[in-house]
Amino acid sequence: MIPVILRRLRDLVIIMFVVGTALFFLIRSIPGDPAKVLLGIKATPEQLAALRADLGLDGPLWQQYLEWISRAVRGDFGVSIKYREPVTELIFGHLAPTITLAVFATVISFGLTVLLVTWSTVKPTSRLSRFVNRLVQFGLALPEFWTALVLILVFSMTLRWFPPSGYTPLFQDPATALTQLAIPVVVLVIGQTAFFTITLEESVLGELTQLYLRTARVKGLSEWRIATRHVMPNSLLPILTTVGMNFASLIGGIVVIESIFVIPGLGTLLLGAVYARDFPLIQGGVLFVAFLFVFVNLLVDLTYSLADPKVRVA
Amino acid sequence: MTAPVQVPRQTTAISLVAKRPGFFAKNRALVLSASALILIILLVVVLPFLLPDPNTTDAGSRLLPPSFEHLMGTDKYGRDYLSRMMTAGRVSIGMTLLITLLAAVLGTLLGLVAGYFPRVGGVVMRILDAWMAFPAIVLAIVFAVIIGPGVLSELLAVTVIFTPFTARVIRSRTMSLAARPYVRAARVAGMSSWKTLLVHVLPNTLPLAMVQCVLLASGAMLIDGSLSFLGLGVSPPTPTWGNLVAESRVYLSMRPSLLIFPGLAIAIFVFLVNIAGGSLRAFVDPRMRFLQERARLRRAGRLAG
Numbered sequence: 001m002i003p004v005i006l007r008r009l010r011d012l013v014i015i016m017f018v019v020g021t022a023l024f025f026l027i028r029s030i031p032g033d034p035a036k037v038l039l040g041i042k043a044t045p046e047q048l049a050a051l052r053a054d055l056g057l058d059g060p061l062w063q064q065y066l067e068w069i070s071r072a073v074r075g076d077f078g079v080s081i082k083y084r085e086p087v088t089e090l091i092f093g094h095l096a097p098t099i100t101l102a103v104f105a106t107v108i109s110f111g112l113t114v115l116l117v118t119w120s121t122v123k124p125t126s127r128l129s130r131f132v133n134r135l136v137q138f139g140l141a142l143p144e145f146w147t148a149l150v151l152i153l154v155f156s157m158t159l160r161w162f163p164p165s166g167y168t169p170l171f172q173d174p175a176t177a178l179t180q181l182a183i184p185v186v187v188l189v190i191g192q193t194a195f196f197t198i199t200l201e202e203s204v205l206g207e208l209t210q211l212y213l214r215t216a217r218v219k220g221l222s223e224w225r226i227a228t229r230h231v232m233p234n235s236l237l238p239i240l241t242t243v244g245m246n247f248a249s250l251i252g253g254i255v256v257i258e259s260i261f262v263i264p265g266l267g268t269l270l271l272g273a274v275y276a277r278d279f280p281l282i283q284g285g286v287l288f289v290a291f292l293f294v295f296v297n298l299l300v301d302l303t304y305s306l307a308d309p310k311v312r313v314a
Numbered sequence: 315m316t317a318p319v320q321v322p323r324q325t326t327a328i329s330l331v332a333k334r335p336g337f338f339a340k341n342r343a344l345v346l347s348a349s350a351l352i353l354i355i356l357l358v359v360v361l362p363f364l365l366p367d368p369n370t371t372d373a374g375s376r377l378l379p380p381s382f383e384h385l386m387g388t389d390k391y392g393r394d395y396l397s398r399m400m401t402a403g404r405v406s407i408g409m410t411l412l413i414t415l416l417a418a419v420l421g422t423l424l425g426l427v428a429g430y431f432p433r434v435g436g437v438v439m440r441i442l443d444a445w446m447a448f449p450a451i452v453l454a455i456v457f458a459v460i461i462g463p464g465v466l467s468e469l470l471a472v473t474v475i476f477t478p479f480t481a482r483v484i485r486s487r488t489m490s491l492a493a494r495p496y497v498r499a500a501r502v503a504g505m506s507s508w509k510t511l512l513v514h515v516l517p518n519t520l521p522l523a524m525v526q527c528v529l530l531a532s533g534a535m536l537i538d539g540s541l542s543f544l545g546l547g548v549s550p551p552t553p554t555w556g557n558l559v560a561e562s563r564v565y566l567s568m569r570p571s572l573l574i575f576p577g578l579a580i581a582i583f584v585f586l587v588n589i590a591g592g593s594l595r596a597f598v599d600p601r602m603r604f605l606q607e608r609a610r611l612r613r614a615g616r617l618a619g
Contacts, residue, residue: 016444026460125615141585144535145543146559146577149566157567205605208612245446252451256540271544274458282459289452303443 006229008298010267019290023122026069029059077284082276090269097265098165101195101246101254104181105188110243112189113196114232121204121227131196140192144253148187150259167263184257191253193247199242203235210234237307244300247293338592339422347586358499361396368397368540369551379571386575400551406538407583409548412533417474419528421480422519426479429488430511439485442478450475450537451544456574458546468547472537480526484519491515499534506544521598532584539580555580 043051071078077087120129156164159238168177207213216226255267262268266285273281338345363366366502366610371391378388386395424442448456450472457467492515500510540545542556550557555576562572596603 011443016438018441023450023456025457029460045409124612130613137580137585137588140588141532141581143539143543143556143577143580143584145540145556146580149559149563149573150577153570154407155489155572185616201609202605205609206601208608221550226382248446248449251449252540255451256363259544270455272456274455274463274546279457279459282456286452286456290448293449 005302006302012294012298015294016287020069020072020287021065023283023286024065027283028064032256037275056258071240072287076130077287078280080273080278080280080281082273082281087280089287090237090281091266091285094264094266094269095259097167097263098251098254098267099238100170101265102250103182103189105192105254106251108185108241109189109196110190111247111305112193113200114236115194116197117200117204117234118227120201121208121231122223125254136194136197136201139190140198142190143259144187144191145256147181150258150261151183151187165260165262167261167265180261184261187257188250188253192250195249196239196243199239200235203239204231207231237304240300240304240307242298244297251256251289251293321523341593343589347589347593348419351583351590354403355407356382358400358407361400362404365397366394368393368553370394370402379569385571389561389572395572395575398553398558399579401556402509402558402576403579404556405548405552406542406555406580409465409538409554410531410534410583413469413476414527414531416469417476417530417534418480418523420473420483421477421526422516422523424477425481425484426511426516426519428493429485430507430515432489435485435489438481442481445474446478447474448475451540451546452538454541454546460605462544463549465548467539472534472541475537476530476534477532480523483526484523487519487522488515491518507512513523525591525594525598528587528594532587532591535580535584535587582593 038273075088077172079085080087082088089247097140116132119126120132125131152164156162156241162179162182166180168180170177170181213226213230216230221229251267255271257263258265259271266289270285270289272278273285298300340514345545371393372388375389376388378384380387384394384396388400389395390481398425398587424438428438428442435482453475454468454471457471458464461467461470497514500514501507505513507544514607526534538554539559542549543560545557545560547556548554550561559573562569562576565572
């Protein structure tokens with residue numbers, strides 16, 4: 001168990017290092033002097049020099065790089081140009097909405113998927129199973145930004161059940177927060193559930209060819225018991241990794257959703273930074289998203305090794 | 315025309331083929347989805363020549379509902395929406411194909427090298443893992459900052475994200491092919507490793523690469539949509555299905571058809587590509603064919619358990 005954790009932590013460090021280095025040189029490769037761009041043509045040489053020092057842009061490139069690394073390791077990503085606040089504080093200030101969306105979307109769609117797939121394992125010929133099987137292909141094909149707008153059109157503008165935008169912290173005013181989160185979460189759940197269902201169905205189909213199921217039937221277990229005790233646990237293990245890898249596309253969806261519903265999360269922060277050409281914020285924010293992705297996958301792998309005896313022993 | 319009866323071997327071949335159920339009957343989903351896709355591409359390519367110019371504005375006919383004259387209505391500048399939709403289709407489908415092709419070619423090359431030279435492979439796969447740590451939209455944000463939002467930044471970002479997926483699949487295929495006796499025999503006979511890779515390994519990975527291409531295309535279309543919706547991809551006045559959706563937001567309650575058409579176009583395209591890709595997968599992956607057949611039988615109630 002401990003070697004597994006150590007190995008994964010080492011991978012995390014390597015990936016963060018590669019991503020950080022790539023980002024550093026990509027951003028530095030932008031032609032032109034960011035300080036001049038930021039201050040305009042009226043800037044005095046002293047102001048330019050001060051801003052360059054502020055942004056870590058003085059000295060040769062390798063020195064800047066070392067400086068940046070040593071600051072980044074201590075969690076200091078500089079000061080945002082747009083907001084004039086430390087990047088780290090900005091990121092943590094915008095983290096809650098994004099995490100709320102991600103957790104709600106993942107938990108609801110994973111739960112829904114397990115229910116639907118268990119049902120279709122036990123009763124493959126039932127109307128619901130066939131319906132879900134058709135529906136999944138549609139769910140996969142719907143673009144999130146469009147589903148969101150269609151749901152706004154129907155449920156906010158026509159039926160007036162939910163507000164079309166806005167965000168309230170969950171613990172501040174749960175009732176308002178939940179009505180505001182309803183449409184964004186549903187949009188994310190549609191895509192995620194479709195994807196999880198198709199992956200889990202495939203895993204279950206593979207599991208159903210196993211011979212031990214015949215033994216289970218012969219000794220008189222009901223189809224329900226076979227599905228919940230034998231098929232599901234074995235099929236769920238391999239798709240745990242898929243859930244982790246899917247985090248990247250979930251974040252992509254959340255960026256879009258945040259921009260449509262005006263939710264002040266990481267996506268809105270990063271998109272705003274693009275238009276302001278806020279390099280420190282982009283660098284810190286993107287690195288943080290990469291960190292989240294690797295961290296989530298680390299957690300998934302640890303759960304995996306806890307759940308799977310074969311991996312646990314190894 | 316010589317009668318095929320005169321060549322006995324060919325006749326047996328024909329009669330054997332004739333006994334089996336036809337290609338259409340066996341692959342109805344594939345044939346239907348592929349023909350629908352071809353129809354869409356033909357429409358998108360040919361129709362703009364016959365329709366009014368998509369950029370001609372007409373202040374007198376702004377935001378008209380669908381009518382016989384304007385089949386999909388008009389937009390905020392009075393431009394014919396059907397023309398805009400078709401031109402947008404050219405751009406969106408074009409971008410999708412370009413991204414897919416780039417990612418598939420790059421991914422196949424990387425996968426071949428990583429699979430055939432194990433020592434390089436380890437390093438390459440590590441780097442690919444780091445690549446995959448970026449959500450495509452976030453990487454597009456990075457490139458949009460560096461080279462300015464547009465076609466190039468979108469193309470770079472999405473290709474970089476999609477390449478590892480192909481590379482992984484091709485790599486594992488290459489690794490199993492490299493261990494085959496005929497590949498080793500070629501090496502023993504004195505063929506250089508690069509030539510072996512080109513002549514004996516590459517052709518055998520091509521079917522798999524083609525299927526990967528189709529599977530990637532649906533993802534590419536969705537990401538292209540999101541990026542141009544967010545203003546990180548192709549931007550107006552060049553229409554894409556994504557930025558048509560973005561433009562329709564202002565007139566959401568007044569003229570919902572402006573929202574419905576482009577989104578539906580993306581959804582239908584992705585749906586068809588997914589169906590076609592799923593059926594194609596059965597050709598290169600025997601296990602998949604077996605499982606798909608079992609799933610069909612189970613749902614029909616003809617397979618116990």
